[in-house]
Amino acid sequence: MxxxxxxxxxxxxxxxxxxxxxxxxxxxxxxxxxxxxxxxxxxxxxxxxxxxxxxxxxxxxxxxxxxxxxxxxxxxxxxxxxxxxxxxxxxxxxxxxxxxxxxxxxxxxxxxxxxxxxxxxxxWWLTLTELSRAREWLVNDSRPADRRLAHHFCELLVCLQAVGLAGENSFELGIAQADYADALGISYVHVNRVMQALRSNGMISTGKHLLIFPDVERIKEFAEFDPGYLCLDGLRL
The missing domain is CATH 2.60.120.10 (Jelly Rolls)
Incomplete structure (x- = not known):
């Protein structure tokens, strides 16, 4: 199973x-x-x-x-x-x-x-992966808020795809903006503005409770997202 x-x-x-x-x-x-x-x-x-x-x-x-x-x-x-x-x-x-x-x-x-x-x-792999993700979250804090949020979106998409719970360019949008604010270390109002900007720039769209990425490669490039830190290729020993 x-x-x-x-x-x-x-x-x-x-x-x-x-x-x-x-x-x-x-x-x-x-x-x-x-x-x-x-x-x-x-x-x-x-x-x-x-x-x-x-x-x-x-x-x-x-x-x-x-x-x-x-x-x-x-x-x-x-x-x-x-x-x-x-x-x-x-x-x-x-x-x-x-x-x-x-x-x-x-x-x-x-x-x-x-x-x-x-x-x-x-x-062991899971432990190493969590440490790698923690380092990337630290680095992500140095990015502007719009790229920081886009990076979180990309991470969620790839991690959910890895367990069969996301489509090629979308996943179910369930996290509240207030929670994204606490993950980014910014205010709820700022998160709302960033979401509006990403939507206006065509980076994201929403529909039927889904967060959709019209161009996945574009938002990954914008977010400076490289999935290598998620270690989904397994251990290389």
């Missing part, structure tokens, strides 16, 4: 039928989390939430109360890939849209990593 989780991990290399079965057995129960609600709290280590559907955001609340989203968690993503190895966690994870979530036991995940080479390789 090619779930988003398995499809994502197989970018690191093929998994055996037994390894796929073990991965499926890790997420036997699920829950629904409404938009704006926390999926996992700061320092909570008793679960590794897996996003089955919807979009979540990993975030930190600063001293003055401002929320900063540091990455998105999409279907097939483990919200906290490091939780199976360490308790030193200081990020919360919130549903940005309604999310269907499975809670994986850290102990069972560690056992699967220790027992199955393909799963070990895949989780």
């Amino acid at each position: 090619a779930t988003p989780f398995i499809r994502k991990l197989e970018h690191a290399g093929p998994l055996t039928d037994e390894e796929r079965s073990v991965l499926l057995s890790l997420s036997t129960t699920s829950r629904t989390v409404s938009a704006r609600q926390d999926i996992v709290l700061e320092h909570q280590t008793d679960t590794v939430p897996l996003i089955l559907s919807g979009v979540a955001g990993r975030y930190k609340v600063l001293v003055h109360g401002t929320r900063r989203i540091v990455s998105f968690a999409l279907p097939g993503d483990l919200c906290r890939v490091h939780a199976a190895a360490t308790g030193a966690l200081d990020l919360r994870v919130a549903a940005l849209t309604a999310c269907h979530v499975s809670d994986i036991s850290p102990a069972k995940l560690r056992e699967a990593i220790d027992t199955y080479p393909g799963i070990s390789r895949a989780l």
Whole structure:
């Protein structure tokens, strides 16, 4: 069964039928989390939430109360890939849209990593990918707001395509502009202006709850987007 989780991990290399079965057995129960609600709290280590559907955001609340989203968690993503190895966690994870979530036991995940080479390789790849994405988000903060938002759109498109949840030039638009503002570190009003500018310049259009890119290569060039940092070609060792 090619779930988003398995499809994502197989970018690191093929998994055996037994390894796929073990991965499926890790997420036997699920829950629904409404938009704006926390999926996992700061320092909570008793679960590794897996996003089955919807979009979540990993975030930190600063001293003055401002929320900063540091990455998105999409279907097939483990919200906290490091939780199976360490308790030193200081990020919360919130549903940005309604999310269907499975809670994986850290102990069972560690056992699967220790027992199955393909799963070990895949989780190592996933960790390296998250680190690479974090570096790219830091670099993206140096770009003008319009290119920064366009870069996030390109990342969402490619990541959703990788698990079979986006078309060639579109994906379902579910993230609120206020959430994009917290991801970009700018105001909601500024995000609205940037969206209007991208639409006016023909970079994006919307329809039937979709965000559409009339010319994918054009917006990728505008955003200075190179998908290499997403490591979708797997490990090169």
